[in-house]
Amino acid sequence: MKIANIKNKSHGFINRLMGLFLLLFLTMNPRAVWADNSNDVEIIRRKKFQIELYGGYTTFNPSDLNLFISYDNGIQTFSYDTYLDYLQINNQIQSWTKTQDKERQMIKKAFPFGARLKYHLNQTIAVSLGFTYLTSRNGSDIELQYTRNELSNEQYVEELVYSPYLLSAKAYVPSLGIHIMKEIKNTVTVEGYLTGGPMFIECHYMSDWSYEWWMQGTDYTWLTFQSSGTLEEKGSGTGIALDVGGRLVYPLFKSLGIFLEAGYAYQVAKNISGGGREVKDDSTESWEGRWGIKRETISAPWGDLVLDLPANYWPNNSNAEKLRDFELDLSGLQLRLGLSFRF
């Protein structure tokens, strides 16, 4: 619940900021502040530097990172739903039911913001040095309850709580760029840009979990087994970011403009490693490792299952197979709104 509030607050602030920019953008009459005085235009044109601040919204699908969700959902279904079906079909239990509060959520959007320093080589070309920060985080509290009705009319209740269940990614992108601009009627500037640079990323998976098994009858309820723990894996690494797009700039005041830009950002990191830890009751294990995609083949009496998952844990005692390196792909369309100040 705490995480959800933080996320909503952050989301709300950015929305309000973008709303404000949009309102200014739509209501300002650029002629009133710029074009009426051609001398001012010239003065501004002689100013070579421009600083820009922006925030925005992007959608993407970091599919390797989101494998955590499909893996955890797959394991849960196999270990509980499929297994209980198997018991029921084989007349080992009467029936079973399941309740679940909330689902695991994949990461699919982020809010990039950053700053850029531009140097205008002439009226149509500028180069820039910029920095963008992008963060995406999805946390939730998940509660599950599986109840099986035993042949004895007892109930076995298994409760699983994941609080929080968290997946996040961050990217820091310093970039160099080139911008080609064209003024339209001395007011609006149309600009195309290409920026690129290294990308420094962080990704994080954490699951704080607890498990309880209760035996229930008509006049008793026994907590028969309980366990809790944390599984956490962190990664950091580098990649490449390229951003291509276009934008419109409207002057607000003599040196101040507002811009709206849209583009496609290619942002992929492949060389990722980091630490992890698993806490189980009073046992703790921690490790360091390179992230990769692991294939687990699960064979139980009630069936087989093959699942891929991201991991930086490569123990000797695992029969899991490493398929390939992990890739954090934060590429996607980005929409940004910002202010520019020329000096």
Add this chain to the structure above:
Amino acid sequence: MKRIYSVILYLLLSVMFISNPLHCKETEQSLQNEAGFMTIEPITFYFHYGDHFSRLLLKSSEARIWYSFHTADKNSLEKPLFVFFNGGPGSATCSGLMSMYTSEFTLDNKIETGGGDIFIPNPYSWTQLGNLLYIDAREAGFSYNLMSQDKNIQDEGLRFREFNAQNFNPFFDAADFIRVLLRFLASHPELRKNPVVIVGESYGGIRTICMHHLLLNYTEYGNGAQMYQDEALVDEIQAHFDDVFPDYQGQIVPPEVITEQFGHQILIQPAISYGYQTQITNNLILQPGGLIDQLEQQTGIPYDPNIHEDPLYYVRDVADRDYYIYTKPAGWLNGFFSNAARLLHYRQNLTLMTGMDVTAIPQLYASARTQAYRVIRTDYPYNILPALASLTPLIKLHFIEPAIQEANEANQEPGDMDTVFGILQPWDRYYMSSNGNANWAFHVYNVAIVRGYEVTIYESLLGRMFLQNVAHTHTFSTNAALDLVVYSAAIPPSLARHDDIVESAQHIKHPMNGEDRPGYILLNYHHSAFPNIQNLDTRTIRFPLYSSSCHAVSLTQPEELLNDVSAWLSEKGINLAGKGEAKK
């Protein structure tokens, strides 16, 4: 009066023990009888099906496992070590095999003529063959668990949760026994490289299967290949092998080398592929002309499956027969277990049976066991009546009901332990012949079972493991004619059910080498049954018939069993004679 009698008896037997040449150990040997506890620290292990992070990771409680070591009569340093245990699970070895014609003293088996309630010198002691090591399983017999210091031992709910899969499952149970065995060998370097013969009775068959499989395939229990993973055990086994097989220092020791030390198993009325065994047993005894038919004719009361949950209920409740030996009245064999358990509650009897002064064992004293627990409830066994309904009738009959009875009896411990060692806390016990709480933890209160791991006694996995073990080891199994709990006739066909491994499991009843008690099981393996075992074709299990025996064969036909074991071991390359001693 009883105490005076016991003291006199103890003195008499002690004199006999010293004066009887049969039991007088040679003075040149450095080994002596000893008994005590082996501490097993908390162990972290897990079950998995290939899914690492959703594996069932468990941590056991500290345990003090009771052992009693008896040196061979002669040349003990050159003799094999026999490791004995009973079954249950949760049943004690001290009041089982140790008290039933295998060690220097035994219960008299002539209970109908006033015996069965006294320890007497045993003319059929296995100390004639080798050194003996008796081990009581976790929470059975004298063994007890300790709750960690940060937990409140008085909390009944916490005690309840101690009886679960982290302390009780077939694999960890077998690992316990391996740990005790290897630590015993490490502390007795004179014996460390001697052949070890594992002797398990009843559920002890499953324990033997798991022990051998853990030993012969030990790396698989640390590299993720097996369902049970116990890295600490693998390290301990490797350290032992490094010492015993120096040519393989630091390397994986192959099974054919490991069997130079752990290559023989003796199974007394064993549960092996028990799921199949019980199905086939019912088919056999219920067939026309079968045992139930015979009993129906004798009692005049027909067997009705709607009334009697299991045929053995009929045997006990209607025919008033002991299902461990159907020619005797109900409760006959349990009477011996109860008598042995009661006798072992007396210091002098325990000293007699172990051959050492037990007051020198510090962990027996109440002051050393403030965090010890043996039972959940202090007044009555935990209320498992609802859970009972979910169990198979067979488990209830064989395991749960005797355990409840035992737990009830244990509420008022007989003997002089309180006087000698101090008064225990209400949830602790000096001795439990069969610990019902531990038994239920194997069958009912077991999160590994709830989570679908193959840890019940009915798993076909155990039969497959046994057949893999037999490919490497020499195997002897008793064929007691009168036992219905482990019905011997069901053993060969139960092995044949594993038709992906064996083409046939043939019971050969005629003598092959002029034996007094003939019997073999001939296993015809599929050549590719186990990819890692080359040239696998046939294996033979010695399966001698004990025509008047109950479940506890050593009790009813001790001389025959000893002779057969002796002959079989000699045939299978075990030196029972020692240097300069003529073979029997």
